[in-house]
Amino acid sequence: MGFMDKLRDAFGRPPAKEVAKKRLQLILKYDRAGLPPNAVEAVKEAILKALEEFPFIDTSGVNIHITESENTKGKIEIEVPVRNN
């Protein structure tokens, strides 16, 4: 590593181990659920499209994520917020 790389690593960027941990936590979530890495994005896109026709739904607030599940390999949870007015 050059001096500038070292400087950036020492004082600027998050340590490599933190990056590794975050990546691993995400990878294992998908691995454990048996899902391909783009699965959640694909599901989200399809759901957003379907929800567009309902004016009372705030599509910008739709939240989708994988969680562990007791009965199945994994579970995709989707939060669909209703507009305030």
Added chain:
Amino acid sequence: MADKVICITSGKGGVGKSTVTANVATALAMKGYKVVAIDADIGLRNLDLVLGLENRIVYDIVHVVEGVVPPEKALVKDKKTKNLYLLPAAQTKDKSAVKPEDLVKIVEELRDKFDFIFIDSPAGIEEGFKTAVTPADTIIVVANPEMASIRDADRVVGLCEAMQKPEPKLVINRLDPKKVARGDMLDVEDVLQVLSLDLLGVVPEDKNMVSYINRGEPAVLFEDSIAGKELRNIAERLLGKEIPIPKWTYSEGFLEKLKRLFGSE
């Protein structure tokens, strides 16, 4: 004893399965327990090298499966360590030469004659892995604090669960405290947060390990080996002794940081 038949596995290759097997088996034999280490990596035998027994092999596990000799006849007695025996893998056959039921039968025949039976699993998650895990009461997963190894270890844990085996215990191998201090390498806590397994031990990087393996002398035979010391502790923990596990971590001071910044390393 519930922890009598112990399979050492990892998913990923090259993380130190055979090294951990050879050393923990040797450490228990040094304490007076009668131990056999079975090399279940058919076609890629290695455990004999780590133990320095490669020149003494006459029969191997496939001869036993084929009924050429009974299991006891195929065992290689370790000359350096009393009470330690090796059942070598075959070098010429492939992994399908030993089926799960074959290994179960061999383990049953040896069970009453030994205090501990270690099974050194092949890398991978195919038939050879399943054969190695099937007879085990206890499974130890060896992982390096490194992305691919941890991901593979997690796969192995899932497969063990699917096989209705008890949850594996974790040995973190080749942790480099210097790299951890720099924030370059995952530390023990990081690995445990990701894998959430019972931790059996942490073996630090030991620059002498290559030469121990080259000489066929397990690290646990050497009082001054830092890896050897932790490998002996793993053996003690298998016996139920509570020995605290060092976390191998410290914060790099400002001066150290500066030194590293301007140094050549």
